Amino acid sequence: MSGLWRFVRGGGRARMLGSVLLGTGTVLASVGLLAVSGALISEAALEPESLLVLLPLITSVRLFGLSRAALRYAERLVSHDLTFRLLGGVRAQALDHLARVAPAALIGARGGDLLMRVRSDVDELQGVYLRLFAPALVAALVALVTLGLLWRVSPPLALVTAGLYAVAGVLLPAMVVRAAAPAGQAQNAARAELGAATLEALHGLPDLLTGGGRPAAERHFGRLLSALEAAEVRRARVTGPANAAREALGGLGLVAALVLVGQGVAAGTTPGPLLAAAALGLLASFEAVGNLGSAWATYSALRAAADRVEGLRTLPPAVQDLPGAAGVPADLTLRFEAVTFRYPGRDDVLRGLNFTLAPGERVALVGPSGAGKSTVLALALRFWDPSGGHVSLGGVDLRALALADLRACFAWAPQQAEVFDGTLRENLLLADREAADADLTALLTDLGLDTLLSRLPGGLDGWVGEFGARLSAGERARLSAARALLRPAPILLLDEPTAHLDPANARRLLRAVERRAGGQAALLVTHQPDLLGAGWRVVQLAGPVPRARQADLSPPG
Numbered sequence: 001m002s003g004l005w006r007f008v009r010g011g012g013r014a015r016m017l018g019s020v021l022l023g024t025g026t027v028l029a030s031v032g033l034l035a036v037s038g039a040l041i042s043e044a045a046l047e048p049e050s051l052l053v054l055l056p057l058i059t060s061v062r063l064f065g066l067s068r069a070a071l072r073y074a075e076r077l078v079s080h081d082l083t084f085r086l087l088g089g090v091r092a093q094a095l096d097h098l099a100r101v102a103p104a105a106l107i108g109a110r111g112g113d114l115l116m117r118v119r120s121d122v123d124e125l126q127g128v129y130l131r132l133f134a135p136a137l138v139a140a141l142v143a144l145v146t147l148g149l150l151w152r153v154s155p156p157l158a159l160v161t162a163g164l165y166a167v168a169g170v171l172l173p174a175m176v177v178r179a180a181a182p183a184g185q186a187q188n189a190a191r192a193e194l195g196a197a198t199l200e201a202l203h204g205l206p207d208l209l210t211g212g213g214r215p216a217a218e219r220h221f222g223r224l225l226s227a228l229e230a231a232e233v234r235r236a237r238v239t240g241p242a243n244a245a246r247e248a249l250g251g252l253g254l255v256a257a258l259v260l261v262g263q264g265v266a267a268g269t270t271p272g273p274l275l276a277a278a279a280l281g282l283l284a285s286f287e288a289v290g291n292l293g294s295a296w297a298t299y300s301a302l303r304a305a306a307d308r309v310e311g312l313r314t315l316p317p318a319v320q321d322l323p324g325a326a327g328v329p330a331d332l333t334l335r336f337e338a339v340t341f342r343y344p345g346r347d348d349v350l351r352g353l354n355f356t357l358a359p360g361e362r363v364a365l366v367g368p369s370g371a372g373k374s375t376v377l378a379l380a381l382r383f384w385d386p387s388g389g390h391v392s393l394g395g396v397d398l399r400a401l402a403l404a405d406l407r408a409c410f411a412w413a414p415q416q417a418e419v420f421d422g423t424l425r426e427n428l429l430l431a432d433r434e435a436a437d438a439d440l441t442a443l444l445t446d447l448g449l450d451t452l453l454s455r456l457p458g459g460l461d462g463w464v465g466e467f468g469a470r471l472s473a474g475e476r477a478r479l480s481a482a483r484a485l486l487r488p489a490p491i492l493l494l495d496e497p498t499a500h501l502d503p504a505n506a507r508r509l510l511r512a513v514e515r516r517a518g519g520q521a522a523l524l525v526t527h528q529p530d531l532l533g534a535g536w537r538v539v540q541l542a543g544p545v546p547r548a549r550q551a552d553l554s555p556p557g
């Protein structure tokens with residue numbers, strides 16, 4: 001319970017109290033409506049001419065009828081406002097946790113699984129307040145008030161009702177929680193698996209359709225859907241009988257009221273209209289107490305969702321700010337000294353790497369595939385820390401610098417160009433919100449994207465599609481390079497921006513980088529050093545095999 005309470009306590013006491021009181025008022029208005037209606041009908045049958053008695057009852061029926069609707073409306077407003085505030089907070093926290101550990105700790109995580117955690121599991125958590133805590137508190141208050149009223153009519157009936165409430169509100173929910181737990185967990189796991197598989201299949205759809213993978217994918221989805229359906233059926237097998245039991249308990253209460261209050265009426269010690277009032281009021285009170293049985297059937301699913309969301313919080317980051325981390329120094333010389341690095345569980349990728357990138361300098365990293373060129377950029381950005389040696393900025397080890405400040409020093413165009421679903425302009429303005437259209441157009445033209453500008457309907461307002469699906473690989477790479485060039489950071493990191501370009505366009509891009517980088521230092525990964533202009537210093541990385549010592553081949557700059 002305490003694990004779930006975590007997702008509720010941020011809702012604010014006043015709102016929570018308001019929603020519980022309004023919920024209690026709503027159910028008590030229903031109880032009052034049925035009880036007074038019963039009394040009114042009985043009274044009208046017994047003494048039809050006694051207007052003095054009937055009029056207050058008629059007014060009460062109207063009052064309860066109208067107030068019930070108004071209270072329910074107000075309760076929904078408050079409880080949903082509270083729930084959405086809670087959800088907004090939980091979703092923001094979940095995204096914060098992802099940002100904290102990205103990118104290193106998320107490598108290997110399935111995108112679909114993360115999506116399900118941030119989306120479905122967080123959504124599921126809206127039930128923690130709406131379906132668990134609020135109904136439990138409302139039921140407790142309604143039970144207290146109803147038992148108090150019944151005690152005045154018939155103490156034995158109040159005792160029997162207390163027993164029925166205990167079964168409906170405590171025993172039944174406890175049994176349901178226990179019985180539905182495995183099904184709830186299986187249901188969440190199946191949903192998460194289905195979400196992850198759907199995202200993967202959507203990404204790989206062209207491959208699946210052309211590569212003959214469709215039948216296998218269909219079988220896989222068939223299995224996942226069967227697992228989800230089986231879990232849902234197993235849960236329904238628990239909640240169905242629980243709902244039936246709840247109805248039966250309400251019925252038992254009704255019978256008890258008829259028998260116990262009926263005896264008093266027969267003996268002439270209890271006024272006749274109280275019989276109908278007690279019986280119908282008691283039945284209505286089960287709306288609150290009996291609901292607990294089915295509400296708590298969701299407990300295990302909520303628990304599982306809470307655990308999965310909580311799992312994001314406990315993901316260990318690959319790097320983090322050390323206590324007392326400093327801002328970046330004035331000198332922005334980037335230096336790799338005897339740097340060794342290996343990914344977890346792998347052999348060394350870099351061994352004894354030394355090189356320096358002075359402010360304003362241009363360095364090209366070359367070397368065979370897998371030599372660790374992109375890894376060097378990842379170490380500069382401190383996605384990882386080296387296994388040995390030091391990476392430093394102005395002589396200060398990167399580990400001693402505040403991460404956000406460090407990363408603000410770099411404009412990075414990754415090897416897999418990230419293009420977001422939006423317009424060309426939106427993708428560019430991510431780097432500089434103030435950039436004018438004329439500057440964007442000039443930059444795109446410089447990089448050889450003028451043809452894209454004229455071809456794409458809408459030009460800068462043209463839609464590039466999800467992951468830049470409406471662009472060619474070369475256009476995506478240049479758009480990513482354009483974004484890096486727009487970013488006013490002192491060090492430019494470009495990872496194979498020319499990989500998908502023909503030699504003429506590759507040269508055009510490199511010339512634009514050389515012109516536009518101005519006083520920025522630039523570290524460029526490339527397999528085409530022959531296309532570089534003057535002023536580049538080449539740092540050669542040895543291939544992974546054989547492991548020659550990797551070193552700066554150029555004379556010290």
Ligand SMILES: Nc1ncnc2c1ncn2[C@@H]1O[C@H](COP(=O)(O)OP(=O)(O)OP(=O)(O)O)[C@@H](O)[C@H]1O
Pocket residue numbers: 107343344346349367368369370371372373374375376415544
């Ligand atoms: N996240 C990772 N986890 C484990 N191994 C990794 C990871 N990223 C890269 N590697 C491995 O590290 C080695 C270096 O990768 P890196 O991407 O730095 O090479 P590269 O020189 O940029 O290659 P290319 O020229 O093909 O882009 C490769 O063997 C690769 O398989």
